[in-house]
Amino acid sequence: MTQGLLVYLNGTSSSGKTSISTELTNQQEIPFYHLSVDDFFNNYNDFINNKFPDDPPKEIDHQVVSQILDDSIFSVYHSTIKLLLELGFNVIVDTVIDNGKRFNEFHDQFSDQPVLFIGVLCSQEELIRREQARGDRRAGLAASQFSEVYCFDEYDFEVNTEELSPVECAGKILSYMKSGKEYAGFKKLNTRSDSAN
Numbered sequence: 710m711t712q713g714l715l716v717y718l719n720g721t722s723s724s725g726k727t728s729i730s731t732e733l734t735n736q737q738e739i740p741f742y743h744l745s746v747d748d749f750f751n752n753y754n755d756f757i758n759n760k761f762p763d764d765p766p767k768e769i770d771h772q773v774v775s776q777i778l779d780d781s782i783f784s785v786y787h788s789t790i791k792l793l794l795e796l797g798f799n800v801i802v803d804t805v806i807d808n809g810k811r812f813n814e815f816h817d818q819f820s821d822q823p824v825l826f827i828g829v830l831c832s833q834e835e836l837i838r839r840e841q842a843r844g845d846r847r848a849g850l851a852a853s854q855f856s857e858v859y860c861f862d863e864y865d866f867e868v869n870t871e872e873l874s875p876v877e878c879a880g881k882i883l884s885y886m887k888s889g890k891e892y893a894g895f896k897k898l899n900t901r902s903d904s905a906n
């Protein structure tokens with residue numbers, strides 16, 4: 710079985726990763742599996758609150774949940790990506806990697822696989838505007854991730870989501886895949902030295 714391609718959309722919260730993923734999964738030419746790390750965390754939220762449906766919903770302290778579960782969830786997330794690639798799916802990885810430790814884990818797992826590495830770019834001003842408009846993300850989240858997420862310049866290519874619509878970004882990704890060009894960007898990366906973060 711031919712192994713699938715990992716499409717790694719690197720961008721902060723609100724940069725447009727999910728919107729591009731939706732357009733990629735909606736088109737009919739090349740099949741993609743959209744795998745967001747949020748799906749794994751949301752399962753836990755459902756798991757906690759669906760157990761006793763008659764009780765009032767529990768106030769979940771996401772920081773506590775995160776401290777206890779993050780490492781395990783990311784490990785399962787990475788294994789699931791691996792499995793899907795092995796089964797031949799093209800997998801869109803939709804997550805924010807904003808620290809060296811998490812990046813190094815991801816790099817260790819996937820640096821020997823075909824990875825299309827795309828910078829999903831957006832200015833801080835526009836990220837703040839989008840964050841306010843959508844209202845379902847903590848204010849300041851995107852800005853707090855900005856310098857850690859956008860620390861690469863080895864992308865296979867970049868899309869600026871202030872200039873291109875999600876459909877246009879998806880179109881660029883499909884064109885790149887059909888061009889037969891190499892997927893070289895991710896392979897050029899080294900592990901990061903700030904891995905204690």
Ligand SMILES: Nc1ncnc2c1ncn2[C@@H]1O[C@H](COP(=O)(O)OP(=O)(O)OP(=O)(O)O)[C@@H](O)[C@H]1O
Binds near residue numbers: 723843
């Ligand atoms: N290319 C674009 N042009 C204009 N608005 C966009 C574009 N892409 C996304 N948006 C808008 O920005 C907001 C965030 O988009 P989206 O959910 O795709 O971002 P995200 O990177 O997946 O965010 P998160 O990581 O927080 O889930 C949405 O309101 C969306 O409509």
